[in-house]
Amino acid sequence: MNLLLLSNSTNYGQTYMQHARAKVASFLGDQKEVLFIPYAGVTVTYNDYTAHVQNALAEFDITITGIHTLPSAVDAVKNAKAIAVGGGNTFQLLKTMYENNLISAIQDRVKAGVKFIGWSAGSNVAGPGIYTTNDMPIVEPPSFKSLGFLPYQINPHYTEEALENHGGETREARLMEFIQLNKTDVVCLPEGTWLETTNGATEFGGGSSFKVYRHPDQVFEVEADASSDFLSKG
């Protein structure tokens, strides 16, 4: 499989995809035609969302086609040369993917080698389930199970910061609860970072190290240059 999973679309204070444009272009290589799935967008129209992504990648001669503009979503996936899934609300994204019967269609294409790019919610759905999304459950998908390209969960937008003078759970507390109840590892991607899998080898990029949470209560840091071993053994 060929996966590029970004933590986020926009680094604080930068323009949309500014930190990741060159990475997206080099991952795609000669493949310039991308089918875009904008289903995670809730307060933006699919057309506007697609145009936004197109604008961000235009300098690399990449062509973005919104799946909603094609007559059949399933056929669009079957014919896709590369697939990108954008961020937004993970629950709305997964629900709409199920409604359009896209889960197995995308699985089939990506397992056949078609390149897959996700960011934020789009990276969440690459894991076994959406159990470690940071999003609010504003709609109910028929299942939490997602694409399952990875043997571990992703936590995008990872941070150890917390609001001052606020009693809500920190990200760490939330993930400690997840690993208490589940045996699946969680790979945490701070903003600005990504995972890239090409033909079985996985690399961590955009940062120097990342945190892994493991059942029942372990948290450890993995150096970027040591990440391939850890990530490929799952």
Next chain:
Amino acid sequence: MNLLLLSNSTNYGQTYMQHARAKVASFLGDQKEVLFIPYAGVTVTYNDYTAHVQNALAEFDITITGIHTLPSAVDAVKNAKAIAVGGGNTFQLLKTMYENNLISAIQDRVKAGVKFIGWSAGSNVAGPGIYTTNDMPIVEPPSFKSLGFLPYQINPHYTEEALENHGGETREARLMEFIQLNKTDVVCLPEGTWLETTNGATEFGGGSSFKVYRHPDQVFEVEADASSDFLSKG
């Protein structure tokens, strides 16, 4: 129905329930025996959680009994003189309530007048569904539908603060997404505040005003002393 729904258990810098103990005691009145449902606790044992709540309320001669210490959870609810549902993870709470067949059992008792106290996750489940929880979906409940005592959703721990230099969605952005897709109002409870419903009249306490989010994109502030009208019309 008689409901006391707290935003949170612990104000920043205070001890457990310090800000709400007197309110809980006055709401309970002469009813000193409370059945406690600790299912939202994930990284704390049910025994420790129950003891923690007991300690916080001991000065008012309130007796807290953990539902897990009784032979039948359903019978415990059927015999309960007052019910309290504590905070923690909302998904784990609702999943465990379903596993123990407690949804209709609690609904029956509370509709018959038994006093119900919730905080944080325990307040979330008093609404139509858990769609506006702030918690991570670490486990999958059979449904997002919850107790439905209110015609609107609660958002506990409500804040308009956001992490600096972080691109994750703000609370406002998350709730704007909810009302874009749903016609149910959201009543937002800042930390330190609560809703109290007694025989059909609802009051907002612990603060001077609260925010309401309404489909498709309205956000407005309701003054505490005007709240009864707004809240009872749902």
